[in-house]
Amino acid sequence: MEDHIKPLVDAYNDAAEMQAVGMVNDPAIGQVARELQMLQVSTPRPVKREVTVKIAASSMHIDEIYAAQGTALGRFYGPKNVSQSNPARIGSCATGTIVGLGDGAENFKIGDNVIIIPSEYPQAGSWATYQCFDEKWIMHKPDQLSHLEAAAAVMAACVAWGAIGFAKVNAGDNCVVVGASGAIGVMVLQYLKSLNCRVTAVCSGASEEFVRSHGADQVVDYTQDDFGEVFSVGNDPVDAVFDCVGGRDIETSAFRCLKNSGTFVTVVGPRQYIGEEKLSWPAVLKVMSHIGWRMLVTRLATGPKYSFGAKFPRLVVDDAVEQLLEHNIRMPVSAAIPFEIDAIRDAVQKLVTHREKGRIVICFGSD
Structure with missing residues (x-):
């Protein structure tokens, strides 16, 4: 394990709780930003074939907001039974560093920088300090891309x-x-x-x-x-x-x-x-x-x-990233914001106007 990775792993192993953005009430249509809170939740631990990623950057997508209010594709993916004990988490496209391995996780190692592959299944929770993923939903982050660039572009x-x-x-x-x-x-x-x-x-x-x-x-x-x-x-x-x-x-x-x-x-x-x-x-x-x-x-x-x-x-991500790297394709980033609730609420309000050029990305620390 490289010297700069050990403190990240130690911090993860010692953390009983972490910060995560979510909702404890069902939002009215168009009012997701108002309901967002910075929550203290249990730190996730990887199960079989999962890895834990310390999130470095997570991009914001309008469809995440639609899913949070139950209107994705018109009326789908709304959170169920939202409460203080069962908060609805948000975020689906992220990058980060692996700090934990579950049993049977063989394709990655501690310290690997990775991209979370967007899933066709409902998946949320990357607006948080840590998140666990099955190995099949992550890929190595190319060195040519920063965490911010990769998180902004992949979806x-x-x-x-x-x-x-x-x-x-x-x-x-x-x-x-x-x-x-x-x-x-x-x-x-x-x-x-x-x-x-x-x-x-x-x-x-x-x-x-x-x-x-x-x-x-x-x-x-x-x-x-x-x-x-x-x-x-x-x-x-x-x-x-x-x-x-x-x-x-x-x-x-x-x-x-x-x-x-x-x-x-x-x-x-x-x-x-x-x-x-x-x-x-x-x-x-x-x-x-x-x-x-x-x-x-x-x-x-x-x-x-x-x-x-x-x-x-998952069917196109390898070819899409290869073409992106070969031709220096990049997603414009309209704003890189800190992992702070007021900044995130403001960004969601901008996102729903459909006026942003490129992506807004939440940054969780140094890249």
Whole structure:
């Protein structure tokens, strides 16, 4: 064990309790920030095939807030039986250093710096000093990335790379990224440029400099122009449109300008900012049926194809990180905040405005 690791391990072994951000009351919709508290909870210990990670950095995602209030994908993943003795913990994307090993954990060692691989299963609790994970949900952190850079990038990298995989783009393809200044969009933009695609960013005029600095060849200000009309009038058909915002109007615009062989990929679906409110079951079914119907019909008919979602992170994370490292792709960090409750509450309030460019990351100490 390296000398600088021993104090971390000793501190973990001696800690009966730790700090963690969570809620002891069910939040009203839109009021998660108000309910967040800094809690004292029992320090977790690894069971079979688990490791304990001392968290170094954890990025903040809007879907974590939606899950905390039970509106993820419209009405899912809400915490159950929340109370002082059963707090709802938050946080899912993090990096850190291994300070504990459970029986049978063989793929990592004490002192390894790791990335937590986002899970397709509900997983929360990384806004905390320590968290335990099954070995299959962690990977070694590349030395080329700081803890902050890795925590900021990994979720969006997986979503972006998976979405691009659906479109099967080739070098020289004409691609459009809607919502290119957001956390997912800016990663799609950079990955497409790494594949030598020609990329147009759709965003507000105020974000033009930002998206051009991350590789956009052309910018369409959605407050002034409909991108579908821009490309159809200009007789410049598009190979792929990546929708990171959602809404049927975006789908309509995309199908106006796509080639017959083109692909529309949405990571949101027909309802913009799904998760902002709790949907009724009929409303959820309407969203899902639209997605299923469009995927089926466009595959049976001649013309552009409709694709929804992204691939499971565990299936794409290795390739996504390899491409990121090879082409120096990075997630912009709009704010690196301390592990303090007031800073975290303020950051959540900013996050839900959808105005942040890049990620907000909670930092737990020196990188």
